[in-house]
Amino acid sequence: MNEWITNLNSSFRREDLLDIAIVAFIIYRALNLIRGTRAVRMLTGLAILAVGYFFSQAFELYTTQFVLSAFFDYFVFIAIVLFQDDLRRALTTMGRNPFSVSTERESRIEMAEEVSRAAAQLARDRIGALIVIEREEGLKNFIDTGSKLEAKVRTELLYSIFIPTSPLHDGAVIINGDRIAAAGCFLPLSKDPEIDKKYGTRHRAAIGITEDTDAVVVLVSEEAGAAHLVHSGRLMMNLSETQIREGLIAILALETRRPNISRRILDWIEDARPKSGNS
16 A cells, blocks of 8 residues: 555656646536536436446447447537537637626626616516526527527617517517527427416416526516516516516626615525426
């Protein structure tokens, strides 16, 4: 044992410590990046296939081994296809200027203000709306179902999209960063049987997209003339312009200190947060 430790000390270099630290940091950042996204489920599925491959080798299941071996021969290409959104987000994060974080936060706060102002105005005029704000998990699949806009988020633009005479009003607006990525997008409907029957398609779409992704939704009901927030499949009903702004800022973590955010909003966000151990 002492000889093994001596050999280890003699062969271990300071560069090796740096090498281990870099790899550990990369793994940590990768896990942090995919936490709470669909990539976790896909990685779990890949891990199950890997275990199956080793079992097929151990028990000489030649057909199973052949199929899984063919799959893993093209693993790099499969991983690029499966994780393209996560890889794009990782590379974007790596290339981001650290001095631009403050500017980006300010633009996102401005976006939250514009969205909350538009939601309040739409609610007053009893015009239905569905505004989806992308967070960590990419929404490209849903953006592709609508009409690309790539426009700055503005109250007037959001209002004009959802007026009944607009060709894009019957669908969702998806916001990426501080820009409207697309309008007239189709969203998945929630299949939760416990949802109240009084809720229509717009409510089910808002709940459905927040069940499948980490997005936050601003929902305006024309029947009730009220604006709501939807996060992790849970609704916060009948909110004012100020409360919508507070909720968006809190969920998007745009301010580290939240002295002006009401306890009602904070409690709702905490209740909507996925509990550990849940899938």
